[in-house]
Amino acid sequence: METLTLQDTQNLHQGIQKLYTLRNLDTFGVAALTIMNQLVPSDIPTFHITYVRTHQTSDTFLPDFPGFTPEMERVRLQHFGKHPIAQHMPYTLNGAYKLSDFVSQKELHWFEGLYQQFLRLVDVEDQIVFFLPNANPGSWCNLSQTDATLVGFALHRPQRNFTERDRLILNLLRPHLAQAYSNAQHYHQFQQQLTQLHQCLNSLGLIILNGIGQIQFRSPSATQWLQTYFTKSTHTDHLPDHLWAWVRHQISSFTNNHLLTADIPLCIEQADKKLVIRFLIEQIGECYLLILEEQTVSGLNSLELLGLTQREADVLLCVIRGKDNKAIARHLSVHPSTIRKHLESIYRKLRVQSRTEAIAHTLETLGILNSLPSI
8 A cells, every 4th residue: 555755744734734725716726736736746737627518628727838729629628528537437536547547558549539639749648637526426427417517637747657656645635625625616705795795885875883883884875975964074983963863862762662763764855865864783793884875856756655646745845835825826827726625635635734734744754854845
């Protein structure tokens, strides 16, 4: 049985340690090949991803090798099924195998496509190939009909001098390469999700406050809206005074279990825009969240939320602006009696008895701090 020297073991241990520092999926192949080539040198080490159904292979090489030509790639694809490693799948999915495990050198030279048009052109007489253990060899028949991928490494030499010591090192390295590659994949996914989150936060108005109300984070949109809708504060780590007073009220409502009150958002209108601020408590992290959203609104659309028709909303908006029935009639080009009928319908829908009650009910129900836009 082949054994490793103390130096082999130390080198293998150092190589494994380096593998677990790899995070960048885009550079994983080159980095892993560099580590592997120090343990088992070869003339052309390759990292490859093979698409099982189509037999297409994507290769990564060390920087000093120019890669295979398009014609060589075409030949390899055409003769994929004749490669001894592929012919002996799923057996060869279990570890590192050499061409010389299956064919003699003379037999290899008989392969017109694989050898004469591919391996011979890059002066290769033997390969040792292994795949990362990410597939169940027992399901190869089913796997070969899917869009699954096989990730692996292939080492090439101009002579048949791969040893059992080389095979042992690669087999010992194989599960660590699989874990390191999986780590790089997860890190890559995490980075993509983090980028998406940052993009989302940049478009979303979000403010995070600590337990004493200091701003721990605010998105660019939130910063812009604070400057637009509130008097600029001299303290960048605190909310504007009026907004902080509202937040304290929300905290108090939550503390006293007045959840319905605390669930009402703050709405601030300015021209044809409205800033809606919602308050949330993150109890685990002991922080407060403010979700800001700017909406385009009109006074008529807001009033129609009360169940009024468009014409009734027109009338109520004029009432809020202080116009009497005659002025409203002139503005809407109708008879004053029509305005009285609209008001009766408005009072009935709002369940109020007078113009003053209608105005108060409207402003309270819609949660509007500033007056509606002028007409």
